[in-house]
Amino acid sequence: MNFMIEFGVIQLLVALLGVVIGIIFGALPGMTATMAIAIFLPLTYAYDLSTSLYLLLGLYVGGISGGLIPAILINIPGTPSSITTGFDGHPMAKRGEAVRALRIGITASLIGGLISLTVLAFFTPVLAKLAIQFSAVEKFLIILFAMTVIAALSRGNMTKGIFAGFLGVFISLMGVFPDNQKLRLIPSLLTTELRDGFQLLPVLIGLFAFSQMFSEAELGMRQMLMKDNVLLDGKETRKFSFKDFKGQIINLFRSGLIGTFIGVLPGVGGSAASLMSYSQCKAWSKHPEKLGTGEVEGLVASETANNGLTGGALVPLLSLGIPGDSTTAVLIGAFMLQGVQVGPLFITQNPDIWNTVLFGLLLSNILMFAVMFWPIKFLANIIKIPMSKLYPAVVLMSVVGAFSTRNGNMTDVVTLIVFGIVGYLFSKIGLPATTFLIGFILGRDLEKYFIDSLKGSGGDLSVFFSRPIGLGIWALIVGFLIYAFLDNRRAHREKLA
Amino acid sequence: MSDLFKINITYSQSHLIMPRIILGVLMILAVVIFIQEYLKARKAKKPFMNIKQWRFFAKDYDKVKLFGSIGLLFAYIVLLNLIGFIAGSIIIASLFNILYAEKKDKKSIAICIGISIIETMVLWFIFGYIFEITLP
Secondary structure, three states: OOOOOOOOHHHHHHHHHHHHHHHHHHHOOOOOHHHHHHHHHHHHHOOOHHHHHHHHHHHHHHHHHHOHHHHHHHOOOOOHHHOOHHHHHHHHHHHHHHHHHHHHHHHHHHHHHHHHHHHHHHHHHHHHHHHHOOOHHHHHHHHHHHHHHHHHHOOOOHHHHHHHHHHHHHHHOOEEEOOOOEEEOOOHHHOOOOOOOOOHHHHHHHHHHHHHHHHHHHOOOOOOOOOOOOOOOOOOOOOOOHHHHOOOHHHHHHHHHHHHHHHHOOOOOHHHHHHHHHHHHHHHOOOHHHOOOOOHHHHHHHHHHHHHHHHHHHHHHHHHOOOOOHHHHHHHHHHHHOOOOOOOOHHHHOHHHHHHHHHHHHHHHHHHHHHHHOOHHHHHHHHHOOHHHHHHHHHHHHHHHHHHOOOOOHHHHHHHHHHHHHHHHHHHHOOOHHHHHHHHHHHHHHHHHHHHHHHHHOOEHHHHHOOHHHHHHHHHHHHHHHHHHHHHHHHHHHHHO | OHHHHEOOOOHHHHHHHHHHHHHHHHHHHHHHHHHHHHHHHHHOOOOOOOOOOOOOOOOOOOHHHHHHHHHHHHHHHHHHHHHOHHHHHHHHHHHHHHHHOOOOOHHHHHHHHHHHHHHHHHHHHHHHHHOOOOOO
16 A cells, blocks of 8 residues: 655644644634634645645644633533533633643543544545445435434434435535536526536535624624633642543543544534533443532543544545535535545545545644643633634635635625525524535435436336345435434423423 | 336436425425424424514624624625725725724724734735635
């Protein structure tokens, strides 16, 4: 195997830049890692794919890790994935162990990242090898499967999740159909502007940056500091030591693997990873009643799991071409912009890029640790940055990004604003934007494989049930639907109780 | 019976097959969501489609900031076409900064404009000059 990777000072600096900006976005409640990647995507035009991957992976790892700072200090998760970090982290901070809690969280994040990286490295080639045997039929079914899983795991909200996914597919079909070059679903006034449909980049920046900005504007752009915050000027009652991890080895591995596994399932976000890991930690704990009062155990479970997510979410992306979460859905944009097809053939056709991904992820995790662990006292001031001063810069970057999508087209800027409003409306009526985006990304492929399968069979639909691998995927789809149905009912009952 | 499992693929019409199927699926899902919401409302003994109590915006929401943001974005497009990237961005970024600022006295407005000029120039330098990305 070819182990050539492009790496030098520029790549190191770019990764460092990514990690630092990622941490800032992750640490500010109201801004997310996904948003950071979305607005920095246009920079990938300037660099080649491998250099931009260092930036994007840095943003990803930094963004997920930065969330622990406000979770521990002010009990507000900076990103949804650190939702359970504050459960034990904040009580520790209130006891005067803020620095200790932060350093435990940072170390746990590093270990989680490394566990998931290992899984990514070994699991992706295996899955890709299996997927190489897929014909158009199986490719169609695997996308259908991904959409079922997404919906199945939007707990208590299954129908709306499926609806949003199919709506994304529908919107992606707008424009010319490549087979017969005919236009569809486009109002006659906009035939020139929307000939190729909506572009991915403005759609995703709109959905993840602008809609969030509108939501924050609606609430007055207020900084969520104030109440109950622990800043780092008090006295330290207990210092961090690596001995804090004594007795946590099993917890580390369990949580890291749970996070990775949740990441592998398409469409499940980081909040699910940390919640599930935390509840497992409680179930296995020798003293579950103490969790939530400032136990190292709970903090470790949460932070290992959410960084475990990073490698996991890349598994389906790189082996099947299906994004594992909203952030990887944005990452797929980077590959598409550079004309690199992610899917079963990705590793064999692009061994250098595959190695770059692995190395970039490793480097980002190490840089994240180096940047956060020692200067954490200084870094904690990030949460004081007013987001009202950052959003105008986000607006400028988003517009530049959208405009450059097709080398200068105002239609894409309009698309950006329109999808910002669409995303904002989605959040109001409870439609998940992530599901919509995944449908939008996979929609054209779904159509292509469907039509190709039918062309091969002369229009006979039974072709979708004719091959053993296909039947296996059907079994998975039905299994997930049943699981989803039962889980939904349980969620409803829990809500009522 | 076997005809039920067949879809005729005519070359000239093949671009409409998938949109029709997806539209069908969406309509079925919409009906299901409608029924679910109705049953939920009945179970909770609340009137269905409770328009009077339904609140779209958050309580005491910031009208100026929300609609101001949307308006400014559209204004940005117009300005970009009229006066170009640098001037248009400085104006719009300043207005965004002032809109979101908590205090609106002379000093903070000056700071807002200063920040916007720096932001615009930095972006122009990085994207337009170093990376040669097409700017509006």
